[in-house]
Amino acid sequence: MYIAHVREKDQTIQSLREHLHGVKVLAEQFGEKLGLKHVAGLAGLLHDVGKYSDEFQEYISNATFHPERQNKIRGQVDHSTAGGKLLYSELHQSTSTGYEKQLSEIVSNSIISHHSNLHDYLSPDVESPFLKRVTEKELQGYSQAITRFFEDAMAESEFNTYLAMAVDELKQVTDRTPTQSFFLTNL
Numbered sequence: 001m002y003i004a005h006v007r008e009k010d011q012t013i014q015s016l017r018e019h020l021h022g023v024k025v026l027a028e029q030f031g032e033k034l035g036l037k038h039v040a041g042l043a044g045l046l047h048d049v050g051k052y053s054d055e056f057q058e059y060i061s062n063a064t065f066h067p068e069r070q071n072k073i074r075g076q077v078d079h080s081t082a083g084g085k086l087l088y089s090e091l092h093q094s095t096s097t098g099y100e101k102q103l104s105e106i107v108s109n110s111i112i113s114h115h116s117n118l119h120d121y122l123s124p125d126v127e128s129p130f131l132k133r134v135t136e137k138e139l140q141g142y143s144q145a146i147t148r149f150f151e152d153a154m155a156e157s158e159f160n161t162y163l164a165m166a167v168d169e170l171k172q173v174t175d176r177t178p179t180q181s182f183f184l185t186n187l
Contacts, residue, residue, distance in 0.1 A: 050077075050083065087108045091103060092105070
């Protein structure tokens with residue numbers, strides 16, 4: 001079992017699979033009100049994918065059960081980039097539609113930013129901190145984390161179906177006429 005969290009008061013372990021699916025369900029509930037159930041759910045599902053790495057699993061195990069072995073401080077192990085990187089690599093290809101690219105950028109940025117402020121897409125130096133993080137940043141255990149995610153949390157075929165539903169939702173929301181958008185925001 002891969003650990004997401006350990007409750008401090010009684011050492012109860014929450015599995016990573018349970019955590020990712022729980023956050024996905026909550027995000028879907030909030031997103032559904034905007035017609036973006038699967039878009040929001042995607043962010044919830046992928047936000048902690050990096051916790052599947054050995055580096056994070058060792059960190060949380062040591063921090064909780066073997067503090068004398070702990071050599072990392074809280075926040076030192078990057079667990080939020082992996083989900084954004086996965087989504088970006090899946091949907092931001094030369095053959096991808098504009099909706100797929102747009103979804104990958106919006107949701108990836110929310111995933112990599114979930115412990116901080118949103119990252120800039122473009123800096124004053126005409127560089128993209130967001131793109132550097134999802135395309136260039138070296139993540140220890142990234143491929144391992146992605147493999148484990150597809151083995152433990154969601155099969156790749158199911159994930160691809162979910163992605164397609166999120167893309168369709170984004171398309172529906174962005175293709176609304178201004179009148180439709182006005183009525184939806186004033187319900």
